[in-house]
Amino acid sequence: MSKAVSQPALWAKGVSKRYAGVQALDGVSVEFFPGEVVAIIGENGAGKSTLMKILSGVVQPDEGKLFLDGEEVNFPGPRDAMAKGISLIHQELNLAENLSIADNLYLGREIRWAGPLGLIDHAATRKGAAGLLSTVGLRLDPGTLVGQLSPGQKQLVEIARSLSLTARFLIMDEPTSSLTQKETDQLEAVVRELKSNGVCVIYITHRLAEVRRMADRVVGLRDGKNAGSLDQNQISHDSLIKLMVGREIKPPSHSEQVVTSSKAVLRLEDLRYAQSPLPGISLEVKSGEILGMAGLMGAGRTELSECVFGLRKRVGGKVILNGSELPANDVRSSIKQGMALVPEDRRGHGLLLETGVGYNLSLPNLDWLNWFGVVRPGSERRMVGEQIKNMGVKTTNASKPVGMLSGGNQQKVVLGKWLARQPKLLILDEPTRGVDVGAREEIYRIMRALAANGIGILMISSDMEEVLSVSDRILVMHEGALSGELHRNQFSEEAVMSLATGKPAEEKTADHIGYGRG
Amino acid sequence: MSSLASRLNFAQYQRVLGVIGLLLVLVGLLAYSHPNSLQNENLNNLARRIGERGIITIGVGLVILTGGIDLSIGSVVCLSGVSFGLFLEAGWSPMVASVVVLVGSSLIGFSQGLLITKLRLQPFIVTLCGLFLWRGLAKFLTQVRFDKVGQWIGGSLPEGEAIFRDACRDVGVGGRQDLSGFFQLETGHFLGLPMPAWILLAVALMSWILVHATTHGRYMLAIGFNEKSAKYSGINTDAYKILAYTLCAALSGLFGLLFLMDVGTASPNTAGNFYELYAITGAVLGGCSLRGGEGTVIGMVLGTAVLPLLQNLVNFAGVPSDLEFSVIGLALLGGTLFDELLRRLNGSSRSG
Numbered sequence: 084m085s086k087a088v089s090q091p092a093l094w095a096k097g098v099s100k101r102y103a104g105v106q107a108l109d110g111v112s113v114e115f116f117p118g119e120v121v122a123i124i125g126e127n128g129a130g131k132s133t134l135m136k137i138l139s140g141v142v143q144p145d146e147g148k149l150f151l152d153g154e155e156v157n158f159p160g161p162r163d164a165m166a167k168g169i170s171l172i173h174q175e176l177n178l179a180e181n182l183s184i185a186d187n188l189y190l191g192r193e194i195r196w197a198g199p200l201g202l203i204d205h206a207a208t209r210k211g212a213a214g215l216l217s218t219v220g221l222r223l224d225p226g227t228l229v230g231q232l233s234p235g236q237k238q239l240v241e242i243a244r245s246l247s248l249t250a251r252f253l254i255m256d257e258p259t260s261s262l263t264q265k266e267t268d269q270l271e272a273v274v275r276e277l278k279s280n281g282v283c284v285i286y287i288t289h290r291l292a293e294v295r296r297m298a299d300r301v302v303g304l305r306d307g308k309n310a311g312s313l314d315q316n317q318i319s320h321d322s323l324i325k326l327m328v329g330r331e332i333k334p335p336s337h338s339e340q341v342v343t344s345s346k347a348v349l350r351l352e353d354l355r356y357a358q359s360p361l362p363g364i365s366l367e368v369k370s371g372e373i374l375g376m377a378g379l380m381g382a383g384r385t386e387l388s389e390c391v392f393g394l395r396k397r398v399g400g401k402v403i404l405n406g407s408e409l410p411a412n413d414v415r416s417s418i419k420q421g422m423a424l425v426p427e428d429r430r431g432h433g434l435l436l437e438t439g440v441g442y443n444l445s446l447p448n449l450d451w452l453n454w455f456g457v458v459r460p461g462s463e464r465r466m467v468g469e470q471i472k473n474m475g476v477k478t479t480n481a482s483k484p485v486g487m488l489s490g491g492n493q494q495k496v497v498l499g500k501w502l503a504r505q506p507k508l509l510i511l512d513e514p515t516r517g518v519d520v521g522a523r524e525e526i527y528r529i530m531r532a533l534a535a536n537g538i539g540i541l542m543i544s545s546d547m548e549e550v551l552s553v554s555d556r557i558l559v560m561h562e563g564a565l566s567g568e569l570h571r572n573q574f575s576e577e578a579v580m581s582l583a584t585g586k587p588a589e590e591k592t593a594d595h596i597g598y599g600r601g
Numbered sequence: 602m603s604s605l606a607s608r609l610n611f612a613q614y615q616r617v618l619g620v621i622g623l624l625l626v627l628v629g630l631l632a633y634s635h636p637n638s639l640q641n642e643n644l645n646n647l648a649r650r651i652g653e654r655g656i657i658t659i660g661v662g663l664v665i666l667t668g669g670i671d672l673s674i675g676s677v678v679c680l681s682g683v684s685f686g687l688f689l690e691a692g693w694s695p696m697v698a699s700v701v702v703l704v705g706s707s708l709i710g711f712s713q714g715l716l717i718t719k720l721r722l723q724p725f726i727v728t729l730c731g732l733f734l735w736r737g738l739a740k741f742l743t744q745v746r747f748d749k750v751g752q753w754i755g756g757s758l759p760e761g762e763a764i765f766r767d768a769c770r771d772v773g774v775g776g777r778q779d780l781s782g783f784f785q786l787e788t789g790h791f792l793g794l795p796m797p798a799w800i801l802l803a804v805a806l807m808s809w810i811l812v813h814a815t816t817h818g819r820y821m822l823a824i825g826f827n828e829k830s831a832k833y834s835g836i837n838t839d840a841y842k843i844l845a846y847t848l849c850a851a852l853s854g855l856f857g858l859l860f861l862m863d864v865g866t867a868s869p870n871t872a873g874n875f876y877e878l879y880a881i882t883g884a885v886l887g888g889c890s891l892r893g894g895e896g897t898v899i900g901m902v903l904g905t906a907v908l909p910l911l912q913n914l915v916n917f918a919g920v921p922s923d924l925e926f927s928v929i930g931l932a933l934l935g936g937t938l939f940d941e942l943l944r945r946l947n948g949s950s951r952s953g
Contacts, residue, residue: 394833418835432833435826437894446823447834449816456815500834 090153092117092283093138093169093252098147100133107133109307110147115252118281120274122288122298124327126489126519130307131287135254138285139171140164168251172241172258180230185212187229188244215243219273235266242273253277254285264379271297289517291323305329328520346370347403348508348539349391349422354400356390359383360563363400368508368539373530375554376543377579383563384543385427388510392424393417405507418447423501427512427543429490433497436486440478441467443485444500470499475525491522498529509533512543527553547576559583613897615943616888620903623886623936627910635917645795647909652797653859655905657876658883659801659808660852662901663845665884666812668825668893669724671846673713673731674853674880678873680739681706681857686772686867687742695783703854709735710850714843724846732877739869743769775865787862797859801902804852809898821845825893879908882929886936907932 091114100108108130115121123131136142138149140158149156151167158164161171178187185208186193194207212225219239229237238258245253258270274284274297288294294301295318303310303326311326347367355363364387368374376384389395391402397411404420426432434443444467445452452463467481474495478488485496494514501509511530515523530553534540544550550557557569559582567582631638657674664671681702688698709731716727745768774780781788789796812818823831824838832838856876861867887904889896911932915925 414832414835415837424833426833431827432829435823435830435894437826438823442819446819446831446836449819453816456817457810458814458816458819 091115091150092152094150095134095138096148096150098134098137098144098149100130100137100142100145102133106307108137108144111304111307111309112147113302113309115283115285117251117283118278119299120278120284120286120297122286122294122301123304124288124291124294124301124323125304125310126327126521129304129310129327131304132256133307134304135171135256135285135287138164138252139169139254141171165248165250168249169254170245170248170250170252171254171256172238172245173256178229178237178240181228183226183228184216184223184232184240185209185225187240188212188215188225188247190244211247215247216240218246218276219243220269233266235270238266238270239273242270246277250282252283252285256287257289258286267293289519291320294318294323295320301326303327324520348405349541350401350403351391352401352403354387354390354402355398356386356395357398358563359386359390359398364565365400366558366565368541370507370537370539371534372555373534373540373542373553375550375557376541376560377545377547377550377557378560378566378583380545382560382583384560385512386563387560388424388512388541388543391417392422392510394424418504419450421504421507422510423504423506423508424510425494425497425501425512425514427516429493429497429517430486434485434493437484439482440471440476440485440488440496441481443496444470444481444503447500448503466503470503473502474499474529489519489522490517491519491526494518494526495522498526502529502533506538508539508541510541510543513545514542515544515546515549547579550579551576613888613895613900616940617897617900617903619936619939619943620887620900620907624903624906624910627907627914631910631914631917634914634919638913638917643913645790647913648798649795649863650909651906652795652799652801653856653863654876654879654883654909655801655902656797656804656852656859657849657856657880658887658901658905659804659898660849660856661877661880662884662887662889662896662898663808663812663821664724664849665881665889665891666825666893666896667821667842667845668828669717669842669845670728670881670891671710671713671731671849672725672728672877673709673735674849674877675873675875676732676735676739676877677706677709677850677853678857678860678876679867679869680709680735680742681854682861682867682872683739683743683772683857683869685858685861686774689774689777689780690772695780699858702858703851706854706857707847707851710847710853711843713850714846717846718839718842736869736873739872740769743772743869745770769869771866771868772861773866774861784862787859797863800855800859804855805898805902808901812898817841817844822894825895827894882908882933886933907936 093115095111095113097110097112098108099106099110111130111134113121113134123134125131133142137144140161140163143157143159149158156167158167158169164171179190182190185205189208189211194204194211196202196204209225216223216225219242221236221239221243223232223236229240232240242253242255271293274286277284286297298318299315301313301318301323303312305327310329313322313326346369348370349366349368351364351366353363353365355361366374376387378384386395390397393409393412393414393416402409402411402417404417404422407420409420409422410416430436435446441463445458445463448466449458449463452459452466464481470476471478471481476488476492476495476499478492485493488496498514514526514530518526530540530542534555542550542553544553551574554574555571557574557579558565559567559569559579561583569578569582628639637643657678661671661674684705685698685702688701689695693701713727713731716722717724786796786800791799812821820831820836820838821841821844823834823836824841828838857867857873860872883905884896884901885891885904886907887896887900887902889901889904908929911928912925914920915922915928920928
């Protein structure tokens with residue numbers, strides 16, 4: 084490791100930043116050395132993204148200084164930081180989808196023919212692009228439209244673009260949150276390669292397994308302040324969690340004994356949607372049971388849940404809730420009969436981000452909060468107040484726009500809006516994605532309490548730890564079909580992974596091939 | 602209104618206050634520009650103008666709240682005005698004729714809504730087609746055909762000696778004494794206010810209840826904010842969007858009736874021209890966001906008043922009337938800039 088270098092190459096000293104009255108960063112100091120991979124961890128709202136924006140010149144600190152190679156620097160804009168070799172890859176990628184890879188790589192600094200017309204030299208552009216792509220291990224035609232790439236491939240294109248700017252510091256904000264395992268592997272290989280070339284890679288992530296594999300050093304932030312740091316030999320699951328939340332959190336232990344009745348809340352018989360393989364899906368969720376649904380991304384779990392709920396067209400089979408058959412493609416009757424779906428895309432499908440917490444909570448409950456169609460304000464306020472309290476939503480008031488809450492609190496609002504209906508079956512699709520560790524525990528606690536009250540829970544999750552620790556029973560899907568069922572005594576990462584990949588168990592452990600964790 | 606909803610709409614009420622300020626300035630300028638401008642006759646005319654226009658502003662406002670747009674308003678106004686006139690010419694009772702027109706215009710909105718929801722066509726395109734289609738139909742209904750020597754050979758019965766060949770004609774019922782009783786609904790007064798103002802008040806009150814007090818209004822706003830989330834919450838999004846387009850077209854039809862009763866004639870070429878744009882302008886000035894979800898009925902009514910006042914001011918201040926459109930354009934631009942300024946000062950821009 085390059086820690087031997089006495090002087091940090093990049094040094095943020097006591098930087099602070101306020102946004103509209105909120106202290107996002109408060110006197111944070113961090114140093115970065117060439118040739119190391121630094122993971123920045125912290126709960127949502129800890130100030131990670133703000134720090135990265137300051138380092139890359141996207142925003143300017145209110146207080147504090149930046150030093151590059153020992154000299155104080157000022158970055159009025161991202162271009163100034165880029166000129167000094169600091170590149171930020173945003174969480175939301177900044178690529179023009181309708182342009183080719185090559186055009187994107189050279190956007191804004193096109194290779195031109197000599198002459199007054201400034202015509203673009205396409206041959207040289209393609210050639211240069213091919214070279215850049217090979218450095219990140221992408222074997223694609225540079226002429227491919229970016230819109231046709233997978234999220235992981237786009238990420239690698241972004242990295243290639245940064246590399247072409249001869250970046251010394253590469254900042255990545257949650258680079259793997261939307262990648263498949265293969266893409267994550269590829270990204271990690273590229274990061275290692277960069278590191279050996281002396282590039283400093285700064286990395287924000289929520290996936291602790293990745294931190295353990297990749298990071299030379301971990302810097303923790305909490306409430307906008309330095310929370311400490313860990314050297315490579317100190318990195319462990321527990322130490323990382325302690326660094327993030329400031330207290331020890333026991334890995335979610337399973338409730339002592341499972342009281343699962345034999346009564347099925349939900350029964351699917353040969354359920355099929357368009358493009359689902361034959362035969363359809365048949366399964367049961369029992370009263371008081373948390374049924375985990377594991378599988379790789381794209382295994383068809385979300386599609387199945389949407390079809391059960393009535394959002395996705397059902398082409399065959401039956402959905403039986405509490406003994407009565409539900410009509411196809413009818414969300415409202417599913418809801419009326421006691422079904423609730425907490426969708427995977429919380430911000431896009433679960434919430435009205437610009438509207439208040441209360442407004443979101445009451446939306447699916449207005450059918451019982453009205454008097455001949457007129458909303459009853461008193462009942463609404465009561466219901467909203469109760470759900471904010473029951474769910475432990477941290478908000479200053481019920482009219483605060485829900486988009487301003489943290490991921491965990493947003494998820495509690497989505498849960499609360501459905502739990503107010505006292506559903507009999509709750510479908511949770513990736514219930515803790517983007518949710519910080521503290522709120523995650525609370526969500527698990529709520530789930531267990533619901534199950535104890537006899538509610539059936541179908542939990543779709545790509546988080547191995549979550550699947551193994553929260554579920555009473557696990558079903559695994561592979562390419563649209565159920566590939567197996569595991570009872571508690573059969574639970575193991577290997578068993579889930581082998582069913583998820585549709586293959587018999589192999590030596591590779593789940594952790595090793597990058598199944599999301601933490 | 603529940604306290605939840607009212608606090609939610611804090612930014613909305615700020616905008617409403619902004620429009621009120623703008624209106625006060627306009628009234629002040631009007632008073633300053635000419636001593637006659639605030640006399641009864643002019644105020645009566647203004648109230649009538651605002652009353653009529655407000656009806657279609659609310660109509661398009663309902664559509665905008667759900668995140669859509671309706672460009673067919675002017676043409677629906679034209680078609681309903683023209684067909685109302687034709688029915689009256691044919692001797693129908695005005696009551697029957699107006700009911701038929703209202704039902705017909707509702708069906709127009711319903712069909713446009715069906716195309717937008719069930720076939721997932723873009724509202725802009727569907728209602729743009731409507732803009733051409735319904736005016737074309739109005740022209741066809743009033744078409745007059747002549748042979749080469751000027752002899753009438755078909756089409757709508759000409760009134761007096763027409764000089765055009767293969768042209769459409771204006772429909773006029775101006776001098777009909779038998780209709781004056783029914784036309785009191787437009788030309789009359791009640792408690793000193795012209796009838797259109799009362800009609801607007803009634804429409805606004807009903808719309809206010811719909812949008813701000815009922816579950817249906819909540820659902821419409823939710824659709825405007827995020828249609829997917831609304832759908833995932835079990836809201837029948839298609840039904841509410843169709844409802845919005847239907848109400849908008851029905852209100853356009855109502856405007857068409859008032860138009861004919863007011864002017865006495867309806868020209869298939871000019872009746873309702875630009876009215877969809879006046880309506881959209883009023884809604885936007887009143888605080889409706891074209892992205893959907895944001896807007897108040899009070900704002901729509903107040904926003905409506907801006908354009909007639911401005912046009913009135915242009916007349917009284919002696920500005921060449923050719924500049925009228927430019928003044929409207931500048932006012933809308935100014936309003937938008939002012940709004941953006943407020944947004945930035947509040948630091949509460951609507952981010953995704």
